[in-house]
Amino acid sequence: MIDEVAEKDKQARKKVEPKTGKGETRKIEVAHQEPGTENKAVKMKADDVCAWFGEKQALFSVNMDIREKEVTAIIGPSGCGKSTLIRCFNRMHETVASAKFTGDILLGSESIFSPKMDPVVVRRRVGMVFQKPTPFPTLSIYDNVVVGLRLNGVRDKKTLDEVVEKSLRKAALWEEVKDSLQKAGAALSGGQQQRLCIARALAVELEVLLMDEPCSALDPISTSKVEELIHELRQNYTIIIVTHNMQQAARVSQKTAFMLNGKLIEHDATEKVFTNPSNKLTEDYITGRFG
Amino acid sequence: MQISFDEELSGLKEKILLMGSKVEEAIRLAMKSLVDRDSKLARQVIQSDRDVNDLEIEVDEMCHRLLALHQPMASDMRFITSAMKINSDLERMGDLAVNIAERALTLNEVAPLKPFIDIPHMSKIAQEMVKVSLDSLVNKDPVMAKKVCERDDEVDNLNDQIIRELISYMLEDRANIKRALDLILVSRYLERVADHATNVAEDVIYMVQGKDIRHRRG
Numbered sequence: 483m484i485d486e487v488a489e490k491d492k493q494a495r496k497k498v499e500p501k502t503g504k505g506e507t508r509k510i511e512v513a514h515q516e517p518g519t520e521n522k523a524v525k526m527k528a529d530d531v532c533a534w535f536g537e538k539q540a541l542f543s544v545n546m547d548i549r550e551k552e553v554t555a556i557i558g559p560s561g562c563g564k565s566t567l568i569r570c571f572n573r574m575h576e577t578v579a580s581a582k583f584t585g586d587i588l589l590g591s592e593s594i595f596s597p598k599m600d601p602v603v604v605r606r607r608v609g610m611v612f613q614k615p616t617p618f619p620t621l622s623i624y625d626n627v628v629v630g631l632r633l634n635g636v637r638d639k640k641t642l643d644e645v646v647e648k649s650l651r652k653a654a655l656w657e658e659v660k661d662s663l664q665k666a667g668a669a670l671s672g673g674q675q676q677r678l679c680i681a682r683a684l685a686v687e688l689e690v691l692l693m694d695e696p697c698s699a700l701d702p703i704s705t706s707k708v709e710e711l712i713h714e715l716r717q718n719y720t721i722i723i724v725t726h727n728m729q730q731a732a733r734v735s736q737k738t739a740f741m742l743n744g745k746l747i748e749h750d751a752t753e754k755v756f757t758n759p760s761n762k763l764t765e766d767y768i769t770g771r772f773g
Numbered sequence: 774m775q776i777s778f779d780e781e782l783s784g785l786k787e788k789i790l791l792m793g794s795k796v797e798e799a800i801r802l803a804m805k806s807l808v809d810r811d812s813k814l815a816r817q818v819i820q821s822d823r824d825v826n827d828l829e830i831e832v833d834e835m836c837h838r839l840l841a842l843h844q845p846m847a848s849d850m851r852f853i854t855s856a857m858k859i860n861s862d863l864e865r866m867g868d869l870a871v872n873i874a875e876r877a878l879t880l881n882e883v884a885p886l887k888p889f890i891d892i893p894h895m896s897k898i899a900q901e902m903v904k905v906s907l908d909s910l911v912n913k914d915p916v917m918a919k920k921v922c923e924r925d926d927e928v929d930n931l932n933d934q935i936i937r938e939l940i941s942y943m944l945e946d947r948a949n950i951k952r953a954l955d956l957i958l959v960s961r962y963l964e965r966v967a968d969h970a971t972n973v974a975e976d977v978i979y980m981v982q983g984k985d986i987r988h989r990r991g
Contacts, residue, residue: 729844756846758983768846770775 524588525550525720526571526608526690531585533566533575540566542744543585548690548737553712553721555735555752557728559772563744564724568692571722572608573601589690606630609683613695615675617667617682623650624663626678630686645685653681654711673704677711684715691715693723697730709734728768732756740764778843785835785856786910789863792828793907796863797900799825799870800966804896807877807959808889815881818874825867832860848980855980859910862969862976866903869962869969876955876962886942886952892960895931898924899963902970909977921974922986928967935960 526548533541541563548554556564569575573594575583587594594604617626627646628636636642646663650656655677659670667678676696683691693712697705712721712734725731731738732752739749740763748755748764759765766772799818806815836857839845845853902921909918939953939960975987 728846732846757850759847765847769849770778 522549522552524548525590526722527588528567528570529586529588531567531570531587532583533563533570534580534582535566535578536580540744541570544741544744544746546739546746546749548720548722550720551716551718552737553716553723553735554737554739555731556722556724556739556741557726557731557767558741558747559767560726562741564741565694566744567741568610568694568722568724571690571692572605572610574605574610576601606686607688608690608692609686609688610692610694611676611679611683611696614699615672615679617670617675617678619666619668621667622664623659623667623670623678626667627681627685630682634686649681649685650678652684652715653677654707654714655681671704673700673707676700676704676708680708680711680715688719690720690722693721695724695726698726705730728756740767742767778839778845778849781835781839782849782852785832785839785853788828788832788835789856789859790907790911792825792832792860792863793903793910795821795825795828796866796870797903797907799867800873800896800900800903803870803873803877804893804900806874807880808893810877810881810885812878812881815874815877819871822867822871825864829860829864833857836860848983851980851983855976858976859973862972866966866969869966872962873959876959880952880955883952886949886956891931891935891938892956892963895928895935895960895963898928898931899967899970902928902967903973906970906973906977909974910980913977913981915978915981918974918977918981922971925967925971928964932960932964 524547528544528546528548531541531544531546532539544563544567546567556567558564566575570583570587571594575581589604589607592599594608618629621629624646625632627649628642631642631645647656647660650659655674658674659665659678667675670678676699680691697708700708709730712723715721723731723734735752737749738752738755740747740755740759740761742763748759748761750760754760755764756768759768799821802814803818805811806818836853839853843849902924905917906921909915909921936957939957942949942953975985979985
Protein backbone atom coordinates (compact mmCIF):
# COMPACT_ATOMS: atom_id res chain seq x y z
CA MET A 483 0.00 0.00 0.00
CA ILE A 484 2.67 2.44 1.08
CA ASP A 485 4.89 1.28 -1.74
CA GLU A 486 2.05 1.77 -4.16
CA VAL A 487 1.52 5.30 -2.93
CA ALA A 488 5.23 6.03 -3.16
CA GLU A 489 5.29 4.63 -6.66
CA LYS A 490 2.34 6.75 -7.77
CA ASP A 491 4.04 9.75 -6.18
CA LYS A 492 7.17 9.13 -8.18
CA GLN A 493 5.22 8.77 -11.39
CA ALA A 494 3.29 11.95 -10.69
CA ARG A 495 6.50 13.83 -10.09
CA LYS A 496 8.10 12.46 -13.22
CA LYS A 497 5.19 13.73 -15.25
CA VAL A 498 5.62 17.34 -14.14
CA GLU A 499 9.40 17.48 -14.33
CA PRO A 500 9.56 18.64 -17.95
CA LYS A 501 7.40 21.66 -17.07
CA THR A 502 9.63 22.70 -14.16
CA GLY A 503 12.62 23.01 -16.47
CA LYS A 504 15.76 22.16 -14.50
CA GLY A 505 13.72 20.74 -11.66
CA GLU A 506 15.30 23.14 -9.18
CA THR A 507 12.11 23.38 -7.16
CA ARG A 508 10.00 20.32 -6.79
CA LYS A 509 6.38 20.70 -7.74
CA ILE A 510 3.98 19.00 -5.43
CA GLU A 511 0.59 19.91 -6.85
CA VAL A 512 0.32 16.73 -8.86
CA ALA A 513 1.35 14.39 -6.08
CA HIS A 514 -0.76 11.38 -5.19
CA GLN A 515 -4.18 12.20 -3.81
CA GLU A 516 -6.15 10.19 -1.32
CA PRO A 517 -9.82 9.65 -2.11
CA GLY A 518 -12.13 12.49 -1.11
CA THR A 519 -9.41 15.13 -0.91
CA GLU A 520 -9.01 15.88 -4.57
CA ASN A 521 -9.30 19.63 -4.06
CA LYS A 522 -7.04 19.95 -1.05
CA ALA A 523 -3.51 21.10 -1.76
CA VAL A 524 -0.52 19.57 -0.04
CA LYS A 525 0.46 21.90 2.80
CA MET A 526 3.43 20.02 4.17
CA LYS A 527 5.38 17.17 2.75
CA ALA A 528 7.85 14.86 4.43
CA ASP A 529 10.24 13.58 1.80
CA ASP A 530 12.33 10.56 2.72
CA VAL A 531 12.75 11.80 6.29
CA CYS A 532 15.27 9.96 8.46
CA ALA A 533 16.17 11.13 11.94
CA TRP A 534 18.61 10.03 14.60
CA PHE A 535 19.32 10.71 18.26
CA GLY A 536 23.02 10.00 18.54
CA GLU A 537 23.52 6.51 17.13
CA LYS A 538 19.90 5.54 17.42
CA GLN A 539 17.78 5.97 14.32
CA ALA A 540 14.29 7.19 15.19
CA LEU A 541 12.76 7.66 11.72
CA PHE A 542 13.25 5.58 8.59
CA SER A 543 12.45 7.14 5.21
CA VAL A 544 9.12 8.66 6.11
CA ASN A 545 7.20 10.05 3.13
CA MET A 546 4.00 11.84 3.96
CA ASP A 547 1.71 14.44 2.41
CA ILE A 548 -0.19 16.64 4.81
CA ARG A 549 -3.16 18.27 3.13
CA GLU A 550 -4.18 21.79 3.94
CA LYS A 551 -7.12 22.54 6.22
CA GLU A 552 -7.34 18.98 7.36
CA VAL A 553 -6.58 17.33 10.67
CA THR A 554 -4.05 14.54 10.37
CA ALA A 555 -3.76 12.26 13.39
CA ILE A 556 -0.55 10.33 13.96
CA ILE A 557 -0.98 7.21 16.06
CA GLY A 558 1.34 4.44 17.14
CA PRO A 559 2.87 2.91 20.25
CA SER A 560 5.28 4.81 22.51
CA GLY A 561 8.67 5.24 20.90
CA CYS A 562 7.42 4.72 17.36
CA GLY A 563 8.72 8.13 16.27
CA LYS A 564 5.50 10.11 16.02
CA SER A 565 6.66 12.95 18.28
CA THR A 566 10.06 12.97 16.56
CA LEU A 567 8.32 13.30 13.21
CA ILE A 568 6.22 16.29 14.20
CA ARG A 569 9.22 17.89 15.89
CA CYS A 570 10.93 17.66 12.50
CA PHE A 571 8.02 19.50 10.94
CA ASN A 572 8.98 22.75 12.69
CA ARG A 573 12.70 22.16 13.04
CA MET A 574 12.56 21.44 16.74
CA HIS A 575 14.28 18.11 16.25
CA GLU A 576 17.55 19.86 15.48
CA THR A 577 17.47 21.67 18.84
CA VAL A 578 18.45 18.38 20.51
CA ALA A 579 22.25 18.25 20.74
CA SER A 580 22.81 14.75 19.36
CA ALA A 581 20.11 14.95 16.70
CA LYS A 582 20.73 14.21 13.04
CA PHE A 583 18.38 14.52 10.11
CA THR A 584 18.30 13.62 6.42
CA GLY A 585 15.63 14.09 3.79
CA ASP A 586 13.50 17.16 3.30
CA ILE A 587 10.34 18.77 4.57
CA LEU A 588 8.36 21.18 2.44
CA LEU A 589 6.04 23.89 3.68
CA GLY A 590 3.96 24.88 0.70
CA SER A 591 6.54 24.44 -2.02
CA GLU A 592 9.58 25.61 -0.05
CA SER A 593 11.95 23.46 1.95
CA ILE A 594 11.92 24.46 5.63
CA PHE A 595 15.68 23.80 5.60
CA SER A 596 16.44 26.17 2.75
CA PRO A 597 18.99 28.87 3.66
CA LYS A 598 16.31 31.50 3.07
CA MET A 599 14.19 30.02 5.84
CA ASP A 600 14.82 31.28 9.34
CA PRO A 601 14.03 28.49 11.85
CA VAL A 602 12.28 31.06 14.01
CA VAL A 603 9.98 31.94 11.14
CA VAL A 604 9.36 28.25 10.46
CA ARG A 605 8.32 27.78 14.09
CA ARG A 606 6.02 30.78 13.84
CA ARG A 607 4.32 29.43 10.71
CA VAL A 608 4.32 25.88 12.06
CA GLY A 609 3.40 26.21 15.73
CA MET A 610 3.41 23.55 18.39
CA VAL A 611 1.22 22.77 21.39
CA PHE A 612 2.59 20.29 23.89
CA GLN A 613 1.21 17.59 26.14
CA LYS A 614 1.58 19.69 29.28
CA PRO A 615 0.27 23.22 28.85
CA THR A 616 3.23 25.59 28.67
CA PRO A 617 2.02 29.14 29.32
CA PHE A 618 4.59 31.52 30.73
CA PRO A 619 3.43 31.10 34.32
CA THR A 620 4.19 34.58 35.61
CA LEU A 621 3.10 36.47 32.52
CA SER A 622 -0.51 37.63 32.37
CA ILE A 623 -2.99 36.02 30.02
CA TYR A 624 -2.70 39.11 27.81
CA ASP A 625 1.08 39.01 27.73
CA ASN A 626 1.10 35.26 27.07
CA VAL A 627 -0.88 35.80 23.89
CA VAL A 628 1.21 38.68 22.52
CA VAL A 629 4.63 37.52 23.64
CA GLY A 630 5.49 36.44 20.10
CA LEU A 631 4.43 39.75 18.59
CA ARG A 632 6.33 41.75 21.23
CA LEU A 633 9.47 39.77 20.47
CA ASN A 634 8.95 40.83 16.88
CA GLY A 635 8.86 44.44 17.96
CA VAL A 636 5.14 45.15 17.78
CA ARG A 637 4.42 47.80 20.39
CA ASP A 638 1.18 49.41 19.22
CA LYS A 639 -1.36 48.95 22.01
CA LYS A 640 -4.35 48.92 19.69
CA THR A 641 -2.86 46.24 17.43
CA LEU A 642 -1.94 44.12 20.45
CA ASP A 643 -5.43 44.48 21.96
CA GLU A 644 -6.99 43.37 18.70
CA VAL A 645 -4.71 40.37 18.38
CA VAL A 646 -5.43 39.31 21.96
CA GLU A 647 -9.16 39.36 21.45
CA LYS A 648 -9.02 37.72 18.03
CA SER A 649 -6.66 34.95 19.13
CA LEU A 650 -8.53 34.22 22.35
CA ARG A 651 -11.80 34.12 20.46
CA LYS A 652 -10.34 31.71 17.92
CA ALA A 653 -9.07 29.57 20.78
CA ALA A 654 -12.56 29.59 22.33
CA LEU A 655 -11.20 31.13 25.51
CA TRP A 656 -12.26 34.78 25.20
CA GLU A 657 -15.60 34.50 26.99
CA GLU A 658 -13.98 32.81 29.96
CA VAL A 659 -11.08 35.24 30.44
CA LYS A 660 -12.10 38.58 28.92
CA ASP A 661 -12.59 40.16 32.37
CA SER A 662 -9.35 38.85 33.82
CA LEU A 663 -6.77 39.37 31.10
CA GLN A 664 -4.23 40.61 33.63
CA LYS A 665 -4.39 37.44 35.71
CA ALA A 666 -1.35 35.17 35.54
CA GLY A 667 -1.43 32.39 32.95
CA ALA A 668 -0.73 29.85 35.66
CA ALA A 669 -3.99 30.77 37.41
CA LEU A 670 -6.06 29.14 34.67
CA SER A 671 -7.24 25.54 34.71
CA GLY A 672 -5.29 22.95 32.71
CA GLY A 673 -7.74 23.00 29.83
CA GLN A 674 -7.79 26.81 29.75
CA GLN A 675 -3.98 26.90 29.84
CA GLN A 676 -3.91 24.55 26.87
CA ARG A 677 -6.28 26.81 24.94
CA LEU A 678 -4.15 29.81 25.98
CA CYS A 679 -1.16 28.07 24.38
CA ILE A 680 -3.22 27.56 21.24
CA ALA A 681 -4.16 31.26 21.28
CA ARG A 682 -0.49 32.14 21.63
CA ALA A 683 0.31 30.06 18.54
CA LEU A 684 -2.58 31.69 16.64
CA ALA A 685 -1.38 35.21 17.48
CA VAL A 686 1.50 34.97 15.04
CA GLU A 687 1.07 34.20 11.35
CA LEU A 688 0.37 30.52 11.97
CA GLU A 689 -0.36 28.15 9.10
CA VAL A 690 0.16 24.69 10.53
CA LEU A 691 -0.54 23.69 14.13
CA LEU A 692 1.32 20.70 15.53
CA MET A 693 -0.21 19.18 18.63
CA ASP A 694 1.70 16.62 20.66
CA GLU A 695 -0.74 14.79 22.91
CA PRO A 696 -2.61 18.03 23.63
CA CYS A 697 -5.31 16.41 25.75
CA SER A 698 -3.57 13.67 27.66
CA ALA A 699 -3.20 15.87 30.74
CA LEU A 700 -6.80 17.12 30.55
CA ASP A 701 -10.09 15.89 31.99
CA PRO A 702 -12.85 14.76 29.61
CA ILE A 703 -14.64 18.13 29.60
CA SER A 704 -11.51 20.14 28.81
CA THR A 705 -10.60 17.48 26.26
CA SER A 706 -13.89 17.88 24.48
CA LYS A 707 -13.42 21.68 24.44
CA VAL A 708 -10.00 21.31 22.85
CA GLU A 709 -11.39 18.80 20.35
CA GLU A 710 -14.22 21.17 19.50
CA LEU A 711 -11.61 23.85 19.00
CA ILE A 712 -9.56 21.61 16.69
CA HIS A 713 -12.69 21.13 14.66
CA GLU A 714 -13.19 24.93 14.41
CA LEU A 715 -9.54 25.66 13.61
CA ARG A 716 -9.58 23.23 10.74
CA GLN A 717 -11.56 25.79 8.71
CA ASN A 718 -8.45 27.98 8.54
CA TYR A 719 -5.45 25.95 9.60
CA THR A 720 -3.74 22.67 8.89
CA ILE A 721 -3.43 20.54 12.00
CA ILE A 722 -1.26 17.56 12.83
CA ILE A 723 -2.06 15.87 16.11
CA VAL A 724 -0.14 13.11 17.85
CA THR A 725 -2.36 11.13 20.16
CA HIS A 726 -2.41 7.89 22.11
CA ASN A 727 -6.15 8.06 22.31
CA MET A 728 -7.51 6.17 19.33
CA GLN A 729 -11.04 7.40 19.86
CA GLN A 730 -9.72 10.94 19.80
CA ALA A 731 -7.87 10.31 16.55
CA ALA A 732 -11.07 8.88 15.09
CA ARG A 733 -13.15 11.82 16.32
CA VAL A 734 -11.02 14.77 15.29
CA SER A 735 -9.09 13.80 12.19
CA GLN A 736 -9.76 13.37 8.49
CA LYS A 737 -6.52 11.50 7.86
CA THR A 738 -4.80 9.02 10.13
CA ALA A 739 -1.22 7.88 9.93
CA PHE A 740 -0.04 4.81 11.79
CA MET A 741 3.65 4.59 12.69
CA LEU A 742 5.64 1.71 14.05
CA ASN A 743 9.35 1.46 14.87
CA GLY A 744 10.12 4.72 13.10
CA LYS A 745 8.33 3.77 9.90
CA LEU A 746 5.09 5.04 8.44
CA ILE A 747 2.95 1.93 8.04
CA GLU A 748 -0.34 3.30 6.79
CA HIS A 749 -1.67 6.76 5.97
CA ASP A 750 -5.21 7.01 4.75
CA ALA A 751 -8.65 8.52 5.35
CA THR A 752 -9.49 8.17 9.03
CA GLU A 753 -12.73 6.37 8.29
CA LYS A 754 -10.88 3.81 6.21
CA VAL A 755 -8.18 3.25 8.83
CA PHE A 756 -10.64 2.67 11.65
CA THR A 757 -13.17 0.54 9.79
CA ASN A 758 -11.06 -1.41 7.36
CA PRO A 759 -7.31 -0.76 7.57
CA SER A 760 -5.19 -2.04 4.69
CA ASN A 761 -2.27 -3.19 6.77
CA LYS A 762 -2.37 -6.06 9.22
CA LEU A 763 -0.08 -4.18 11.63
CA THR A 764 -2.51 -1.26 11.74
CA GLU A 765 -5.40 -3.62 12.36
CA ASP A 766 -3.53 -5.30 15.20
CA TYR A 767 -2.64 -1.99 16.79
CA ILE A 768 -6.04 -0.36 16.69
CA THR A 769 -7.86 -3.48 17.84
CA GLY A 770 -5.39 -3.81 20.72
CA ARG A 771 -3.92 -7.13 19.60
CA PHE A 772 -0.43 -5.88 19.30
CA GLY A 773 2.56 -8.21 19.43
CA MET B 774 -8.54 -6.76 29.35
CA GLN B 775 -7.91 -7.92 25.79
CA ILE B 776 -8.41 -11.53 26.84
CA SER B 777 -11.82 -10.86 28.33
CA PHE B 778 -12.79 -8.90 25.22
CA ASP B 779 -11.77 -11.81 22.98
CA GLU B 780 -13.69 -14.20 25.20
CA GLU B 781 -16.77 -12.04 24.97
CA LEU B 782 -16.43 -11.84 21.19
CA SER B 783 -16.29 -15.61 20.87
CA GLY B 784 -19.20 -15.85 23.31
CA LEU B 785 -21.17 -13.57 21.01
CA LYS B 786 -20.32 -15.70 18.01
CA GLU B 787 -21.41 -18.87 19.81
CA LYS B 788 -24.70 -17.28 20.80
CA ILE B 789 -25.40 -16.30 17.20
CA LEU B 790 -24.59 -19.79 15.98
CA LEU B 791 -26.85 -21.29 18.64
CA MET B 792 -29.61 -19.00 17.45
CA GLY B 793 -28.86 -19.96 13.84
CA SER B 794 -29.15 -23.65 14.57
CA LYS B 795 -32.48 -23.11 16.35
CA VAL B 796 -33.80 -21.15 13.38
CA GLU B 797 -32.62 -23.80 10.90
CA GLU B 798 -34.39 -26.44 12.95
CA ALA B 799 -37.57 -24.34 13.19
CA ILE B 800 -37.75 -23.93 9.41
CA ARG B 801 -37.12 -27.61 8.88
CA LEU B 802 -39.81 -28.67 11.38
CA ALA B 803 -42.32 -26.10 10.10
CA MET B 804 -41.99 -27.55 6.60
CA LYS B 805 -42.24 -31.08 7.99
CA SER B 806 -45.44 -30.17 9.85
CA LEU B 807 -46.86 -28.93 6.55
CA VAL B 808 -45.79 -31.81 4.34
CA ASP B 809 -46.55 -34.53 6.91
CA ARG B 810 -49.77 -32.76 7.99
CA ASP B 811 -48.53 -32.87 11.59
CA SER B 812 -50.36 -30.12 13.54
CA LYS B 813 -48.83 -31.12 16.86
CA LEU B 814 -45.40 -30.45 15.39
CA ALA B 815 -46.63 -27.12 13.98
CA ARG B 816 -47.74 -26.00 17.44
CA GLN B 817 -44.37 -27.04 18.82
CA VAL B 818 -42.60 -24.84 16.26
CA ILE B 819 -44.79 -21.88 17.24
CA GLN B 820 -44.01 -22.49 20.92
CA SER B 821 -40.26 -22.74 20.49
CA ASP B 822 -39.97 -19.38 18.73
CA ARG B 823 -39.82 -17.88 22.20
CA ASP B 824 -36.25 -19.24 22.59
CA VAL B 825 -35.16 -17.46 19.43
CA ASN B 826 -36.76 -14.21 20.58
CA ASP B 827 -34.97 -14.45 23.94
CA LEU B 828 -31.68 -15.07 22.15
CA GLU B 829 -32.25 -12.03 19.95
CA ILE B 830 -32.46 -9.83 23.02
CA GLU B 831 -29.42 -11.47 24.62
CA VAL B 832 -27.33 -10.97 21.47
CA ASP B 833 -28.34 -7.33 21.22
CA GLU B 834 -27.43 -6.76 24.86
CA MET B 835 -24.05 -8.41 24.36
CA CYS B 836 -23.37 -6.21 21.33
CA HIS B 837 -24.37 -3.04 23.16
CA ARG B 838 -22.16 -3.94 26.08
CA LEU B 839 -19.16 -4.69 23.85
CA LEU B 840 -19.62 -1.44 21.94
CA ALA B 841 -20.00 0.67 25.07
CA LEU B 842 -17.21 -0.88 27.11
CA HIS B 843 -14.57 -1.58 24.49
CA GLN B 844 -15.19 0.90 21.65
CA PRO B 845 -14.07 -1.72 19.14
CA MET B 846 -12.38 -0.73 15.89
CA ALA B 847 -11.71 -2.25 12.49
CA SER B 848 -12.50 -5.98 12.22
CA ASP B 849 -13.88 -6.13 15.77
CA MET B 850 -16.23 -3.27 15.01
CA ARG B 851 -17.28 -4.89 11.75
CA PHE B 852 -17.91 -8.18 13.52
CA ILE B 853 -20.15 -6.61 16.15
CA THR B 854 -22.20 -4.45 13.78
CA SER B 855 -22.61 -7.46 11.46
CA ALA B 856 -23.63 -9.59 14.44
CA MET B 857 -26.39 -7.12 15.25
CA LYS B 858 -27.75 -7.27 11.72
CA ILE B 859 -27.41 -11.05 11.43
CA ASN B 860 -29.22 -11.23 14.76
CA SER B 861 -32.30 -9.47 13.44
CA ASP B 862 -32.23 -11.45 10.19
CA LEU B 863 -32.21 -14.70 12.18
CA GLU B 864 -35.05 -13.52 14.37
CA ARG B 865 -37.11 -12.68 11.28
CA MET B 866 -36.38 -16.14 9.85
CA GLY B 867 -37.67 -17.61 13.12
CA ASP B 868 -40.86 -15.60 12.69
CA LEU B 869 -41.23 -16.88 9.14
CA ALA B 870 -40.93 -20.47 10.41
CA VAL B 871 -43.81 -19.61 12.77
CA ASN B 872 -45.80 -18.19 9.86
CA ILE B 873 -45.28 -21.40 7.89
CA ALA B 874 -46.36 -23.48 10.89
CA GLU B 875 -49.51 -21.34 11.22
CA ARG B 876 -50.36 -21.94 7.55
CA ALA B 877 -49.74 -25.66 8.16
CA LEU B 878 -52.27 -25.60 11.01
CA THR B 879 -54.91 -24.18 8.67
CA LEU B 880 -54.06 -26.39 5.70
CA ASN B 881 -53.92 -29.55 7.81
CA GLU B 882 -57.62 -29.07 8.63
CA VAL B 883 -58.69 -29.45 5.01
CA ALA B 884 -58.00 -31.91 2.18
CA PRO B 885 -54.72 -31.34 0.36
CA LEU B 886 -54.97 -29.22 -2.80
CA LYS B 887 -52.16 -31.03 -4.58
CA PRO B 888 -49.12 -33.14 -3.78
CA PHE B 889 -46.12 -31.14 -2.48
CA ILE B 890 -43.36 -30.99 -5.07
CA ASP B 891 -42.05 -27.50 -5.76
CA ILE B 892 -42.54 -26.04 -2.29
CA PRO B 893 -40.38 -28.72 -0.57
CA HIS B 894 -37.79 -28.23 -3.32
CA MET B 895 -37.77 -24.50 -2.71
CA SER B 896 -37.63 -25.06 1.00
CA LYS B 897 -34.63 -27.32 0.56
CA ILE B 898 -32.72 -24.59 -1.26
CA ALA B 899 -33.74 -21.92 1.25
CA GLN B 900 -32.63 -24.12 4.15
CA GLU B 901 -29.33 -24.82 2.45
CA MET B 902 -28.82 -21.10 2.00
CA VAL B 903 -29.41 -20.54 5.71
CA LYS B 904 -27.00 -23.31 6.58
CA VAL B 905 -24.25 -22.17 4.22
CA SER B 906 -24.62 -18.53 5.31
CA LEU B 907 -24.06 -19.63 8.91
CA ASP B 908 -21.14 -21.85 7.88
CA SER B 909 -19.58 -18.89 6.09
CA LEU B 910 -19.91 -16.95 9.35
CA VAL B 911 -18.19 -19.72 11.32
CA ASN B 912 -15.39 -20.05 8.78
CA LYS B 913 -15.19 -16.34 7.95
CA ASP B 914 -15.38 -17.46 4.35
CA PRO B 915 -16.48 -14.76 1.87
CA VAL B 916 -16.38 -17.18 -1.09
CA MET B 917 -18.90 -19.41 0.59
CA ALA B 918 -21.02 -16.39 1.47
CA LYS B 919 -20.96 -15.17 -2.13
CA LYS B 920 -22.43 -18.51 -3.23
CA VAL B 921 -25.42 -17.94 -0.96
CA CYS B 922 -26.12 -14.60 -2.60
CA GLU B 923 -25.96 -16.20 -6.02
CA ARG B 924 -28.62 -18.79 -5.15
CA ASP B 925 -31.20 -16.17 -4.23
CA ASP B 926 -32.35 -15.87 -7.84
CA GLU B 927 -33.06 -19.59 -7.98
CA VAL B 928 -35.49 -19.25 -5.09
CA ASP B 929 -37.08 -16.13 -6.55
CA ASN B 930 -37.74 -17.97 -9.82
CA LEU B 931 -39.27 -20.95 -8.02
CA ASN B 932 -41.48 -18.57 -6.07
CA ASP B 933 -42.76 -16.98 -9.30
CA GLN B 934 -43.38 -20.37 -10.82
CA ILE B 935 -45.25 -21.66 -7.76
CA ILE B 936 -47.44 -18.57 -7.64
CA ARG B 937 -48.30 -18.91 -11.34
CA GLU B 938 -49.29 -22.53 -10.88
CA LEU B 939 -51.41 -21.79 -7.80
CA ILE B 940 -53.18 -18.96 -9.57
CA SER B 941 -54.20 -21.40 -12.28
CA TYR B 942 -55.67 -23.63 -9.54
CA MET B 943 -57.63 -20.64 -8.25
CA LEU B 944 -58.97 -19.83 -11.71
CA GLU B 945 -60.04 -23.43 -12.19
CA ASP B 946 -62.21 -23.67 -9.09
CA ARG B 947 -63.18 -21.04 -6.55
CA ALA B 948 -63.15 -23.74 -3.87
CA ASN B 949 -59.36 -23.86 -4.29
CA ILE B 950 -58.79 -20.18 -3.52
CA LYS B 951 -58.36 -20.41 0.24
CA ARG B 952 -55.92 -23.33 0.08
CA ALA B 953 -54.00 -21.94 -2.89
CA LEU B 954 -53.67 -18.61 -1.14
CA ASP B 955 -52.25 -20.28 1.97
CA LEU B 956 -49.72 -22.11 -0.19
CA ILE B 957 -48.78 -18.89 -1.96
CA LEU B 958 -48.08 -17.42 1.45
CA VAL B 959 -45.88 -20.39 2.36
CA SER B 960 -43.96 -19.92 -0.87
CA ARG B 961 -43.59 -16.24 -0.12
CA TYR B 962 -42.34 -16.98 3.42
CA LEU B 963 -39.69 -19.32 2.02
CA GLU B 964 -38.67 -16.68 -0.47
CA ARG B 965 -38.27 -14.25 2.44
CA VAL B 966 -36.18 -16.83 4.34
CA ALA B 967 -33.82 -16.96 1.35
CA ASP B 968 -33.66 -13.15 1.32
CA HIS B 969 -32.67 -13.06 4.97
CA ALA B 970 -30.06 -15.77 4.37
CA THR B 971 -28.69 -13.56 1.59
CA ASN B 972 -28.53 -10.63 4.01
CA VAL B 973 -26.59 -12.75 6.47
CA ALA B 974 -24.15 -13.74 3.73
CA GLU B 975 -23.71 -10.11 2.70
CA ASP B 976 -22.99 -9.17 6.29
CA VAL B 977 -20.40 -11.94 6.49
CA ILE B 978 -18.67 -10.51 3.41
CA TYR B 979 -18.65 -7.05 4.99
CA MET B 980 -17.40 -8.48 8.25
CA VAL B 981 -14.50 -10.36 6.64
CA GLN B 982 -13.50 -8.05 3.83
CA GLY B 983 -14.92 -4.67 4.86
CA LYS B 984 -16.64 -4.60 1.48
CA ASP B 985 -20.30 -3.68 1.14
CA ILE B 986 -21.84 -5.68 -1.72
CA ARG B 987 -25.49 -4.97 -0.93
CA HIS B 988 -27.85 -3.78 -3.64
CA ARG B 989 -25.49 -4.84 -6.41
CA ARG B 990 -22.71 -2.62 -5.21
CA GLY B 991 -20.19 -5.45 -5.23
